[in-house]
Amino acid sequence: MSTKFGDYGGQYVPEALMPAIEELEDAFKRYVLENEDGFMDEFRERLRTFGGRPTPLQYAEQLSERHGTDIYLKREDLLHGGAHKLNNALGQVLLAKYMGKERIVAETGAGQHGTATAMAAAHLDMPCEVYMGRRDINRQRPNVFRMRLNGAEVTPVTTGRGTLKEAISETMRDWATTVERTHYVIGSVVGPHPFPTMVREFQSVISEEARRQVREEAGRLPSAVVACAGGGSNTMGTFAEFVDDEDVGLYAVEAGGSSLEVDEEAGVAPNSASLSTGTEGVLHGARTKLLQDPDGQIVESHSVSSGLDYAGVGPELAHLVDEGRVTPATVDDDDALEGFHRLSQDEGIIPALESAHAVAWLGEATADQLGECVVLNVSGRGDKDLESVVEETESRDLENAPSMDVFAEADADGGSL
Amino acid sequence: MSTKFGDYGGQYVPEALMPAIEELEDAFKRYVLENEDGFMDEFRERLRTFGGRPTPLQYAEQLSERHGTDIYLKREDLLHGGAHKLNNALGQVLLAKYMGKERIVAETGAGQHGTATAMAAAHLDMPCEVYMGRRDINRQRPNVFRMRLNGAEVTPVTTGRGTLKEAISETMRDWATTVERTHYVIGSVVGPHPFPTMVREFQSVISEEARRQVREEAGRLPSAVVACAGGGSNTMGTFAEFVDDEDVGLYAVEAGGSSLEVDEEAGVAPNSASLSTGTEGVLHGARTKLLQDPDGQIVESHSVSSGLDYAGVGPELAHLVDEGRVTPATVDDDDALEGFHRLSQDEGIIPALESAHAVAWLGEATADQLGECVVLNVSGRGDKDLESVVEETESRDLENAPSMDVFAEADADGGSL
Amino acid sequence: MSEAIDAAFGGDPAFVPYLAVGDPDVESSLEYVRALERGGADVIELGLPFSEPIAEGPTIQGAVARALEGGMTVERFFEAVERLRDDIDVPLVCMTYYNLIYQYGGEGADRGPEAFVERAAEAGIDGFVVPDLPAEESGPLRRTCDERDLDLIFIVAPTTRGERLRKLMERTSGYVYVQARLGVTGARADVSDRTAESLDRLAEWDVPKAVGFGISSGEQAREVVAAGADGIIVGSALVDIVAEGTENGDPTEEVAARLEATARELNEGAVAGAAERSQSTTRPERT
Amino acid sequence: MSEAIDAAFGGDPAFVPYLAVGDPDVESSLEYVRALERGGADVIELGLPFSEPIAEGPTIQGAVARALEGGMTVERFFEAVERLRDDIDVPLVCMTYYNLIYQYGGEGADRGPEAFVERAAEAGIDGFVVPDLPAEESGPLRRTCDERDLDLIFIVAPTTRGERLRKLMERTSGYVYVQARLGVTGARADVSDRTAESLDRLAEWDVPKAVGFGISSGEQAREVVAAGADGIIVGSALVDIVAEGTENGDPTEEVAARLEATARELNEGAVAGAAERSQSTTRPERT
Numbered sequence A, B: 001m002s003t004k005f006g007d008y009g010g011q012y013v014p015e016a017l018m019p020a021i022e023e024l025e026d027a028f029k030r031y032v033l034e035n036e037d038g039f040m041d042e043f044r045e046r047l048r049t050f051g052g053r054p055t056p057l058q059y060a061e062q063l064s065e066r067h068g069t070d071i072y073l074k075r076e077d078l079l080h081g082g083a084h085k086l087n088n089a090l091g092q093v094l095l096a097k098y099m100g101k102e103r104i105v106a107e108t109g110a111g112q113h114g115t116a117t118a119m120a121a122a123h124l125d126m127p128c129e130v131y132m133g134r135r136d137i138n139r140q141r142p143n144v145f146r147m148r149l150n151g152a153e154v155t156p157v158t159t160g161r162g163t164l165k166e167a168i169s170e171t172m173r174d175w176a177t178t179v180e181r182t183h184y185v186i187g188s189v190v191g192p193h194p195f196p197t198m199v200r201e202f203q204s205v206i207s208e209e210a211r212r213q214v215r216e217e218a219g220r221l222p223s224a225v226v227a228c229a230g231g232g233s234n235t236m237g238t239f240a241e242f243v244d245d246e247d248v249g250l251y252a253v254e255a256g257g258s259s260l261e262v263d264e265e266a267g268v269a270p271n272s273a274s275l276s277t278g279t280e281g282v283l284h285g286a287r288t289k290l291l292q293d294p295d296g297q298i299v300e301s302h303s304v305s306s307g308l309d310y311a312g313v314g315p316e317l318a319h320l321v322d323e324g325r326v327t328p329a330t331v332d333d334d335d336a337l338e339g340f341h342r343l344s345q346d347e348g349i350i351p352a353l354e355s356a357h358a359v360a361w362l363g364e365a366t367a368d369q370l371g372e373c374v375v376l377n378v379s380g381r382g383d384k385d386l387e388s389v390v391e392e393t394e395s396r397d398l399e400n401a402p403s404m405d406v407f408a409e410a411d412a413d414g415g416s417l
Numbered sequence C, D: 001m002s003e004a005i006d007a008a009f010g011g012d013p014a015f016v017p018y019l020a021v022g023d024p025d026v027e028s029s030l031e032y033v034r035a036l037e038r039g040g041a042d043v044i045e046l047g048l049p050f051s052e053p054i055a056e057g058p059t060i061q062g063a064v065a066r067a068l069e070g071g072m073t074v075e076r077f078f079e080a081v082e083r084l085r086d087d088i089d090v091p092l093v094c095m096t097y098y099n100l101i102y103q104y105g106g107e108g109a110d111r112g113p114e115a116f117v118e119r120a121a122e123a124g125i126d127g128f129v130v131p132d133l134p135a136e137e138s139g140p141l142r143r144t145c146d147e148r149d150l151d152l153i154f155i156v157a158p159t160t161r162g163e164r165l166r167k168l169m170e171r172t173s174g175y176v177y178v179q180a181r182l183g184v185t186g187a188r189a190d191v192s193d194r195t196a197e198s199l200d201r202l203a204e205w206d207v208p209k210a211v212g213f214g215i216s217s218g219e220q221a222r223e224v225v226a227a228g229a230d231g232i233i234v235g236s237a238l239v240d241i242v243a244e245g246t247e248n249g250d251p252t253e254e255v256a257a258r259l260e261a262t263a264r265e266l267n268e269g270a271v272a273g274a275a276e277r278s279q280s281t282t283r284p285e286r287t
């Protein structure tokens, strides 16, 4: 089994982890690829009854009208936990169980992967510890509550800016310490081989369903498939089964943040557009496209959406971009917020801010890119983002934002008639 | 079509509304019962693609073990919006559209019906106004955000204690004013005929699926079917298709609040247990079981769970209780919170506080009541309740509650290593 | 059928004011009712406060809340009516919601409209308006009223037409309460267009038509009567006076005097409207 | 293969301290390195700070953060090494993460380990430790080091066994870094049981074994060497001294003096351990 996608990928990790990674690769081959002991049957069954699969592919009437093309939404927001993340988390926790591991660690950014892992761990009765940047803890309170409620430990990571990058590093440190009895459930198609392949494999249920569904509902393959890309797991999950369909355009929408320029002096990229603007390098176990300064120091990424706020991206995506098979695109913070309000108001679906990037891209794509039939992955729901969207919206001048005066009114009304 | 269930039900509403109610009954008969213009086909299709139906029936491993019987969870928490409420809201908004109405009003307590209606209205492109008690607005901020984000107006109701009862009254007033072009999407199996029948009809998709699923998965009918009961819509939805199965026990779990005693002096019931402790009377358009003082003044109900916090209950349920077909039960606030933590930790499912009442009942039921196979409706997810559960939990001495120190830790850690 | 109410609609257009008993306390509200009689009331609607007044706007909701807050109960209402009967003569109509009527008499077989109506009759009530009781559910109460020659007054809404209208008109006694506009009670600055339209629709029915919902001035009273009404019902405009007086802590007599003056203005408006109408030939006369 | 490193492991057990260059600034860290030499260092591992030091515990993370904060860059690192070469003789090993090695030389064909290794050799570096570069990915760097007679030192973990161990031992040159325990760098109070076990596992390999991860006292140094190690690697215990001095604003000389003293203690511990071992017969001797 190749550890690489072209030049990307590989296994750049401390030696202490290599035996575990080899063990994992072996388990992946046997249980996942060969369905040993009926692993995949159990996984699919649990995804169905616990996760709520299949998720629907929904024709979006108002959005289709607005953009003059048929738009179908793949509703990963309906998956248990509210995002595609459970596909992977459930797969890995179950695999850990098959491997005889006794404990789960995971990192989380937006908290979606952490909540998905905490849920899966509770469901499968495994102790679980989640590392989360301090800043993200404060940005994503509800998800922290959820992890704690599911019985997971949540450990704040206070290094650096306290976001996903630091949380991954810290989780790797935990793993390096406890590797013999612990499995590290990485949250996206990143990290050393076999993670990128394995996570893509667990997530590809999205495109397996979507491909079948769009043929049933639209009677054809789509002209374009769109997904947001942070680490790229919903992206690869949504693209996987379409990669061989040469006429299907694949669009990976990254967080353009507030600007595409990198401030090298401060070591900060005000975006998370690794595919669009990054350069080749090695981070968190894999060679891929990165946001880095010329020395190779990783810069702090930034996005209004925590789940996209990562300086790297999955190596397979980097490879597919270089091959010209996947087209990267960016959507900035303001437009992402508008996309968020758009889907909420037009379709009655409040998307995750991450997914809102994909929605916003529809307005920036050319008619040629869209074609006549678009499948867009709504990777998650926006419940986790409510407070921060309200705050971010108030500080900007957005066209389609609703006012939140009702709280003020309610306060002013007092208690009487 | 009978307007009553035994002596319960009827149409106790201002004359101004009666023509609209007759029109609604007519539309209900034609579109819903007779599938005129393919209404039901469209409804079912939208429930599938927009709502995410069917929802799974999941075998609950840890819960089954704990209670020594097979427990299956009907996962309405996976429905779009996070509760069973969409089944009804989507049905009614679609019906309003078929009827040529131009505007939707609704009341909401926990905010789940309001959000479901706001979503359905956005999806079907209908203007929508939701009345919500001031107190509930403060208890359920996330749901208020969601309604506003979906483009609905949210109007605070400041009369009385500012909960569901007052919100219903206020919505009826709006409806009485705008009845010619407005449809009132009532949120439970309450109100004047045809609402109780119609809402039950829309919600009975729960038991249609669950009955089929339990036969497939357990190879039998359940010994007991359990659902929480506020107004009773998830309850009737879960019971409907089992009512004729005489060997299936039906358990409606009400909010016992802090006590089952009514403080008549203060006009307050510290519970919402209308089926268990209420008396016959007329409220919000129907004769049913109510929490009232001897004069017939409606008392303020109370429950830690806003969605159960209502002094009345659906007339059909009242009738089924009198007939001995449905067994009412109560679970108090403390136990409901424990049920909440139980399901979150044992199964990785964070339930709505409403649904947590049904979970907690499992611990109070006799082995005889449970039998060998239980279907429990998880009517909604608990995301809306996170803040208030954390608060309520902290003020009580609960066995199985996780600590939320992580926020304090994160603050104390400061910014450096 | 109450003869007293019948008589009240016999001559000049009837002026039918409404007040909630117990707002802000029983004593004051009785004073206010007496003032309305002095101001020319032909029938008085006495509100028996119910905790969920779904047909009322904010003004009357406020009155109801104040009365309940002040300890108003069904029994105290009847006692108040008894005391009123000692010194006023106009017919008294009890306006309340069905649950209070239904609950009266306690649990079990004793409960139901019979006990309530019996007690009301005994106290001196002549009829009932029950806003949440449409014709469909009115059987038991209608029968009980018939047995005791009391009136059950129905509300006709702007939306009531055809078969419904017939059903209602056949069941109403005393007078019919013509709801001037859609919505809930509350004083308005203008008379609804729908009033004239409703009166036209009701023209063929031989029962007194009292128009309510929104009338707040003598001028409006005149218009409504000129448009064909046999009476006017005024609630919120009067309750506003009580609310304001209560809020300002004004002495009961002062508030009563204001009520009497407003009543007189409304009554005079109605009389003026009747005079107008009798000059016109386009409107059918009452027979 | 660097002759200097080979020589360093030729006699007494080697004492291999680590410091991050640029912590808290270049000048001070050079003083500290000199102090370590005075304290008896046989080889010095110079940390080139990388922003994501995934193999480091909090202590060295702190050093790296301080250095980057202080403006440390790859070029400044090499310049610092050049200056050290003017006045110290011990072999210098560059400890860093692979991305910095990979990026050096800019975009395109120039990029890659060659440019980095060339510049490092020119500056006076004798070898490399790259914690995130396992044998599997080490091909290009290994080749480049071979071309220039530089060492590439691999870390052997407690979990490294069998085929993996063989692969690593065949690729390592200079010495092998024996990781004393699972986890990340950081000073500990006790020596891991796994150290002896690891040394046993490595006994058949004829390459110097330097044990690191957690050694913080002369006593520990003694134990480790007595257990069979050919050298000890000490990082966090020394970085702690730098961190504390920096925090307290102590003069560079004072901090340097403390480092020197601690180095001496560690070195002496190692020597004592070697003496113990040569008395024992159970441990195989280095050939």
Ligand SMILES: Cc1ncc(COP(=O)(O)O)c(C=O)c1O
Binding pocket: A083, A084, A085, A109, A110, A111, A112, A113, A187, A188, A189, A228, A229, A230, A231, A232, A233, A234, A235, A306, A307, A308, A352, A354, A355, A379, A380, A381
């Ligand atoms: C809803 C949602 N979508 C997308 C992402 C981005 O991750 P990925 O690119 O791996 O799908 C996240 C990450 O948290 C997420 O929560």
Ligand SMILES: Cc1ncc(COP(=O)(O)O)c(C=O)c1O
Binding pocket: B083, B084, B085, B109, B110, B111, B112, B113, B187, B188, B189, B228, B229, B230, B231, B232, B233, B234, B235, B306, B307, B308, B352, B354, B355, B379, B380, B381
């Ligand atoms: C999740 C959930 N369950 C139950 C209820 C209670 O309503 P009903 O009894 O009508 O199902 C509510 C009401 O808001 C709810 O949100």
